[in-house]
Amino acid sequence: MSAIAVQNRVRGRRKGAGLGLVAWLAGIVFFLPIAWMALTSFHSEQDAATNPPSFTAALTLDGYREFFGTGGGASPWPALINSAVASVASTLFVLLLALPAAYALSIRPVKKWTDVLFFFLSTKMLPAVAGLLPIYLFAKNTDMLDNIWLLVILYTSMNLPIAVWMMQSFLAEVPVAIIEAARVDGARLPTILARVVAPIALPGIAATALICFIFSWNELLFARVLTGVVAETAPVFLTGFITSQGLFLAKVCAASLVISLPVLAAGFAAQDKLVQGLSLGAVK
Amino acid sequence: MTATTTAPVATTPVPTVKQPPARLRAWATRAPLLPALIFMVVVTQLPFVATLVISFFDWNALYPDARHFTGLENYRQVLTDADLRQSVWTTVLLTAAVVLASLVLGLALALLLDRKFRGRGVVRTLLIAPFLVVPVAAALLWKHVLYNPEYGLFNGLLHYVGGPQPDWISNTPLLAVEASLVWQWTPFMMLILLAGLQSRDQQQMEAARVDGASDWQIFRYLTLPHLRRYLELGALLGSIYIVQNFDAVFTITSGGLGTANLPYTVYQSFYQAHENGLASAAGVLVVIGSIIIATFALRVVSSLFREEVSRA
Numbered sequence: 001m002s003a004i005a006v007q008n009r010v011r012g013r014r015k016g017a018g019l020g021l022v023a024w025l026a027g028i029v030f031f032l033p034i035a036w037m038a039l040t041s042f043h044s045e046q047d048a049a050t051n052p053p054s055f056t057a058a059l060t061l062d063g064y065r066e067f068f069g070t071g072g073g074a075s076p077w078p079a080l081i082n083s084a085v086a087s088v089a090s091t092l093f094v095l096l097l098a099l100p101a102a103y104a105l106s107i108r109p110v111k112k113w114t115d116v117l118f119f120f121l122s123t124k125m126l127p128a129v130a131g132l133l134p135i136y137l138f139a140k141n142t143d144m145l146d147n148i149w150l151l152v153i154l155y156t157s158m159n160l161p162i163a164v165w166m167m168q169s170f171l172a173e174v175p176v177a178i179i180e181a182a183r184v185d186g187a188r189l190p191t192i193l194a195r196v197v198a199p200i201a202l203p204g205i206a207a208t209a210l211i212c213f214i215f216s217w218n219e220l221l222f223a224r225v226l227t228g229v230v231a232e233t234a235p236v237f238l239t240g241f242i243t244s245q246g247l248f249l250a251k252v253c254a255a256s257l258v259i260s261l262p263v264l265a266a267g268f269a270a271q272d273k274l275v276q277g278l279s280l281g282a283v284k
Numbered sequence: 285m286t287a288t289t290t291a292p293v294a295t296t297p298v299p300t301v302k303q304p305p306a307r308l309r310a311w312a313t314r315a316p317l318l319p320a321l322i323f324m325v326v327v328t329q330l331p332f333v334a335t336l337v338i339s340f341f342d343w344n345a346l347y348p349d350a351r352h353f354t355g356l357e358n359y360r361q362v363l364t365d366a367d368l369r370q371s372v373w374t375t376v377l378l379t380a381a382v383v384l385a386s387l388v389l390g391l392a393l394a395l396l397l398d399r400k401f402r403g404r405g406v407v408r409t410l411l412i413a414p415f416l417v418v419p420v421a422a423a424l425l426w427k428h429v430l431y432n433p434e435y436g437l438f439n440g441l442l443h444y445v446g447g448p449q450p451d452w453i454s455n456t457p458l459l460a461v462e463a464s465l466v467w468q469w470t471p472f473m474m475l476i477l478l479a480g481l482q483s484r485d486q487q488q489m490e491a492a493r494v495d496g497a498s499d500w501q502i503f504r505y506l507t508l509p510h511l512r513r514y515l516e517l518g519a520l521l522g523s524i525y526i527v528q529n530f531d532a533v534f535t536i537t538s539g540g541l542g543t544a545n546l547p548y549t550v551y552q553s554f555y556q557a558h559e560n561g562l563a564s565a566a567g568v569l570v571v572i573g574s575i576i577i578a579t580f581a582l583r584v585v586s587s588l589f590r591e592e593v594s595r596a
Contacts, residue, residue, distance in 0.1 A: 020401025131331030
């Protein structure tokens, strides 16, 4: 190896280490607000609201006790359960509707299939506020206001377009030859779907479900307008803290963390699937 | 080449399975699409038609008996309304600033993470976290824990260097909302672009390096053209979600101080002012604006698509 090559390699390694350090710094900067929120959630309200901030104050679970209602406030459990029902049920409905549609669009392409795909995506561009008032009036007249199943239907429509797009590109991965072969062997459609298509497309389906779950869990506008006391979701529960002043900082932090926890856990556990899903399956 | 091997399989009639008539088969192919299509039309298109109808009525929910047809009067009012024009401008500014800033930052972070270094997985996890915080929680975090002039982290840190103690939200309200959104959306862009970087043709890169191409040349002539689809995808999806942002505006400023965007304005005119007709007209205008953007965006997506089809 020539001296120049060695020199280049050493320089390259030094540069690599430097850029690695920059990446670490960026990661810490981006994570700092969350770390600070976590630390604050374990402080007493007095220690939380000091300037300059206290890094060494005693840790306590008071913020969490307050949040879970033992301090006399409203219990967050109904809201958390509503959010779980709305997110899980709507994700299941999305899968139920999107799977056959994506199958028709990818494995047995119909004529003008791109038009159908574009229609689905275009509904995503119809701003939610554009249909909110009629939906509100309809719900009011049919006694569906403050009913969690109304949110389930709306969240299904909110995520269905993206899900059809994602799954279409995942299912397009299944080689048509394998399906033809199974059909020649006399397999019927349900068998083909369960034995041939599902195993290949399963990671993609999981990614789709994860993203639908996250978007439903996070949704605020519909929930805020269409629910009240009974069907209140976790984000709506959080809006109760918007004007809270100083005194409840630890409680706000505890609440924000607990309500974000399901999404944080799911997202961390399935980072790669998240990437694949977010790029609409464009990355193989 | 492949046609000669697969074509016979596709065209040879299978003797044991009776072929249904062509018409029935065409329906069988379309049938799986129908539930999703019908559901989408009923849940998204019908309400919009209703919005369109309501937009031609003078209708305040507090005085339902005074409801009457006014033609285009609501549109005239909305278009001449200074607040609404302001909120159109705010929406454009907010969306453009957040999408651009998070794309550029996301690209820089993706390039950093594309290299091998110690603890890369940990750094990626740290960087993804902001995208996984519930938007309302993120907005509360910025409003109370970071921006607060008395005990917020920003002024707390400034205290150590003896800096000024500004009231962030009052001084720069729109920038405050934008910063929190850039923090949330940069990881999203980074994830998409990182996926793009890792799907590059390694042999091609290696060949370019052997030919003596510099890092910048490789980035400019190989990486960037390859990333184009991913940059477009990120911009498109980011725009769809940020144009409709409600959580950050609602939580951080409650639409005050010139930060009310269109979704917030529409929400306010029907939820608080009970002006059903006006809110609907504003909603229809939002849709017209979105269609203009969407037409452009869909052309971009269809070019993404053509590439995919031609590759297949």
